[in-house]
Amino acid sequence: MTDGRFGVHGGQYIPETLMNAVLELEEAYLKYKDDPEFNKELEELLNEYAGRPSRLYYAAHMTEDLGGAKVYLKREDLNHTGSHKINNVLGQVLLAKKMGKTRVIAETGAGQHGVATATAAALMGMECEVFMGKEDTERQALNVYRMRLLGAKVHAVTSGTATLKDAVSETMREWTSRIEDTHYVLGSVMGPHPFPTIVRDFQAVISREIKAQMLEKEGRLPDAVLACVGGGSNAIGTFYNFIDDKDVQLIGCEAAGRGINTAETAATIATGRLGIFHGMKSYFCQDEYGQIAPVYSISAGLDYPGIGPEHANLYDTGRAQYVPVTDDEAVDAFEYLSRIEGIIPAIESAHAVAHARKIVPQMDKDQIVVITISGRGDKDCAAIARYRGEDIYE
Amino acid sequence: MNKKIAEAFADGKAFIPFVTCGDPSLDVTEQLVYAMAEAGADLIELGIPFSDPTAEGPVIQAANVRALSGGVTTDKIFDMVVRIRQKTDIPMVFMTYANVVYSYGTESFIAKAADIGMNGLILPDVPFEEKKEFDSVCKTYGLDLISLIAPTSHERITRIAKEAEGFVYCVSSLGVTGMRSAITTDIGAMVKLVKAAKNIPCAVGFGISTPQQAGEMAAKSDGAIVGSAIVKLCEKYGADCVPHVKEYVTAMKEGVLRG
Numbered sequence: 001m002t003d004g005r006f007g008v009h010g011g012q013y014i015p016e017t018l019m020n021a022v023l024e025l026e027e028a029y030l031k032y033k034d035d036p037e038f039n040k041e042l043e044e045l046l047n048e049y050a051g052r053p054s055r056l057y058y059a060a061h062m063t064e065d066l067g068g069a070k071v072y073l074k075r076e077d078l079n080h081t082g083s084h085k086i087n088n089v090l091g092q093v094l095l096a097k098k099m100g101k102t103r104v105i106a107e108t109g110a111g112q113h114g115v116a117t118a119t120a121a122a123l124m125g126m127e128c129e130v131f132m133g134k135e136d137t138e139r140q141a142l143n144v145y146r147m148r149l150l151g152a153k154v155h156a157v158t159s160g161t162a163t164l165k166d167a168v169s170e171t172m173r174e175w176t177s178r179i180e181d182t183h184y185v186l187g188s189v190m191g192p193h194p195f196p197t198i199v200r201d202f203q204a205v206i207s208r209e210i211k212a213q214m215l216e217k218e219g220r221l222p223d224a225v226l227a228c229v230g231g232g233s234n235a236i237g238t239f240y241n242f243i244d245d246k247d248v249q250l251i252g253c254e255a256a257g258r259g260i261n262t263a264e265t266a267a268t269i270a271t272g273r274l275g276i277f278h279g280m281k282s283y284f285c286q287d288e289y290g291q292i293a294p295v296y297s298i299s300a301g302l303d304y305p306g307i308g309p310e311h312a313n314l315y316d317t318g319r320a321q322y323v324p325v326t327d328d329e330a331v332d333a334f335e336y337l338s339r340i341e342g343i344i345p346a347i348e349s350a351h352a353v354a355h356a357r358k359i360v361p362q363m364d365k366d367q368i369v370v371i372t373i374s375g376r377g378d379k380d381c382a383a384i385a386r387y388r389g390e391d392i393y394e
Numbered sequence: 395m396n397k398k399i400a401e402a403f404a405d406g407k408a409f410i411p412f413v414t415c416g417d418p419s420l421d422v423t424e425q426l427v428y429a430m431a432e433a434g435a436d437l438i439e440l441g442i443p444f445s446d447p448t449a450e451g452p453v454i455q456a457a458n459v460r461a462l463s464g465g466v467t468t469d470k471i472f473d474m475v476v477r478i479r480q481k482t483d484i485p486m487v488f489m490t491y492a493n494v495v496y497s498y499g500t501e502s503f504i505a506k507a508a509d510i511g512m513n514g515l516i517l518p519d520v521p522f523e524e525k526k527e528f529d530s531v532c533k534t535y536g537l538d539l540i541s542l543i544a545p546t547s548h549e550r551i552t553r554i555a556k557e558a559e560g561f562v563y564c565v566s567s568l569g570v571t572g573m574r575s576a577i578t579t580d581i582g583a584m585v586k587l588v589k590a591a592k593n594i595p596c597a598v599g600f601g602i603s604t605p606q607q608a609g610e611m612a613a614k615s616d617g618a619i620v621g622s623a624i625v626k627l628c629e630k631y632g633a634d635c636v637p638h639v640k641e642y643v644t645a646m647k648e649g650v651l652r653g
Contacts, residue, residue, distance in 0.1 A: 012521065012523050012524060013492050013519045013521075015448070015519060015542070015544070016521050016522070016542045016544045016565065019521050019522070019550065020546045020547065020548065020550065165446065173449075173451075177568050178569075275493045275496060276491075276492040276493045276496050276519070277493050278446075284493070286497060289468050289469075290444075291445040291462060292445045292493070
C-alpha cells in the first residue's frame with residue numbers, strides 16, 4: 001500500500017487517539033488482502049451469501065427507446081440487502097473478525113450501508129451500532145426498522161444538519177471513545193487512509209465482473225461506464241478495473257439537488273473546492289472560511305459534502321468526468337427505469353440513469369454503455385410518492 | 395520554541411482555559427480573555443469555531459454552532475486578537491480544525507496569526523503523520539504547532555515528543571472533549587515518556603472540570619487544560635458569563651497550584 005495519497009488527495013487527518021487504530025487496520029489489511037484463505041472465505045460469502053456475481057443485464061427496451069448506444073445495467077440491486085454496500089461490508093467485517101474485534105460501528109445515509117453492516121454483524125456474530133442522521137431516520141424509516149430487526153442498535157444523530165456528514169462525524173467520535181474491541185466499518189471510499197483503498201478494493205469486484213461479463217457478451221469493452229457518486233464507493237467499484245483502459249469513459253453522476261446554482265446541492269466536484277475534512281484531503285462543499293456547507297439532495301445516500309480522494313484525483317487528471325444531476329432528473333429516471341425495464345432503482349442509482357438518458361441518444365448504435373444500478377428502490381417509493389404529491393407513508 | 399509559551403510554564407504549574415470565540419459574542423470573548431488573565435490563567439486557548447468539530451463532545455459542539463450562527467468568521471477573530479493584544483500579553487494559542495487553516499490559505503493564516511501576536515496553534519485533526527505542511531510554515535513565522543498525545547499513542551509518544559514545540563498536549567482519556575467524573579489513564583507514565591524524549595512542558599486536557607481534578611493532573615504534569623466546563627458557563631450565563639468564568643478560573647488555578 002502507498003502513503004495513502006491519490007495525487008494531493010487522501011492522507012490521515014484524524015485525532016491522535018485514532019492513529020494507532022488506523023495503523024493497526026492497515027497492517028491487518030496488508031496481511032490478509034493477498035491471503036488465499038481470507039480471499040477464499042470472502043469469495044464464498046460474496047457468492048453463496050450475497051448472491052454474486054451480480055447480473056450484467058442488457059436493457060433492450062431502454063436501448064430501443066433512447067435510440068443510441070446499447071445499454072447494459074450492472075445489477076448491484078440484486079445483491080443480498082439490495083445494494084453494492086454488502087461487497088465492502090462482508091470484506092471489512094471479516095477483516096475485523098480476523099483482527100479480534102467483537103463490535104462494529106457504522107455511519108449510514110440512506111440506510112443501505114447500515115443495513116448491510118447490521119446484516120454482516122448478524123451473520124458473523126458481532127455487536128453492531130449504526131449512526132444515522134435524524135432526518136435520514138425519518139425519510140428512511142423502514143431501513144431503521146430493518147437494522148433493529150437484524151439486532152443492531154440505531155442512534156439518531158441530531159448534531160449539525162442531522163444527515164450523512166453528521167453521522168460520519170458521530171461515528172468517528174464513537175470510535176475515539178471505544179477502540180480496543182471496535183472496528184469502524186466505513187461505508188464509502190472516504191475517510192482517513194487506509195479506508196479509501198480498502199473500500200475500493202472490496203468494491204472493485206463490480207468492474208472486475210463487468211469486464212468479464214462484457215467480454216463474454218460482446219467480445220469487447222464498453223465505451224462508457226456510469227455510476228452515481230456521493231462518497232463514491234459504487235462509482236470507484238465500477239471504474240477501478242477500467243482505469244488503465246483509456247478508451248473506456250468513466251462518468252460519475254453527482255447529486256445536484258435543486259441545481260448547482262442553488263445552495264441546495266450536494267455536487268462536490270461542480271461546486272466544492274479543495275479542503276481537509278473527515279480524515280482526508282479532497283474536494284468539499286464549503287464556504288470561504290472553510291465551514292462545511294449544509295448540502296442537500298433528495299437522495300440520502302448522496303447527501304454528502306465531499307467526495308472520495310481517489311475520485312478527486314481521477315477528476316484532476318481528467319481520467320474521469322463528473323456531472324451534476326438534479327432531483328427532478330433523478331426522480332424522472334426513477335420512474336422511467338421502473339416502467340421501461342421493470343426495474344425500480346435506488347434514487348441514488350437513478351442519478352446515473354438520468355445522465356445516461358442524456359448521453360446515450362447522442363452515441364452511435366455500435367457503442368456500449370454500462371450503468372451501475374447500485375441499489376434497489378423499494379426504500380425510496382414512499383419518498384418519491386410524496387415528491388409527486390401523493391400522501392403515502394411507510 | 396515560542397518564548398511566550400515557555401513563559402506560561404516558567405512559574406510552576408500552568409492553568410490553561412479554553413473558550414470558543416464568539417460564544418456568545420466576540421465582545422464577551424474579549425472580556426473573558428482579560429478576566430481569565432486576571433484570575434491567574436497562564437495561557438489561553440482561543441477556539442476558532444468549525445462547523446463539524448469531530449474531536450469535540452456535545453458542549454463544545456454546541457458552542458461552535460452558537461458562535462457560527464452569530465456570524466463569527468476567522469477574520470473577525472483576528473480583529474479581536476488585535477484589540478486584545480493592545481491590553482494583555484498573556485500567551486495565547488488558537489485551537490481549530492485543519493480545514494479552517496487550510497481553506498484560509500495555510501501560509502496566510504499562520505503569517506497573520508503570528509503577526510497579530512498569537513503564540514501557537516492546536517489542530518486536533520492533524521496528527522504527527524500530517525503535520526509537516528502546517529509545521530514547516532509555523533516554524534517560518536515563529537508560531538508553535540502544538541503536538542497531542544493520547545492514551546492510545548504508546549510507542550508513538552517518543553517520536554511525537556522529539557519534534558514537539560511549545561508544550562505537549564496530553565489527552566487524558568479516550569473519546570471526545572467533555573467533563574468526566576474520573577480519569578483512569580496513567581498520565582504519569584505518558585509524561586515520563588515525553589520527558590525522556592525531550593525537555594518540554596506537558597499539559598493535560600480532556601475531561602477535567604473540578605479544582606481537585608486539575609490539581610491531580612497538574613501534579614503529574616506541568617499544567618491542566620479546561621474547555622467544556624468553561625464553555626458550559628458561557629452557555630448557562632450567556633452575555634453575563636464573565637464574572638462566573640473569572641470566579642471559576644480563580645478556583646481552578648488554586649487547584650492547579652495545590653496539585
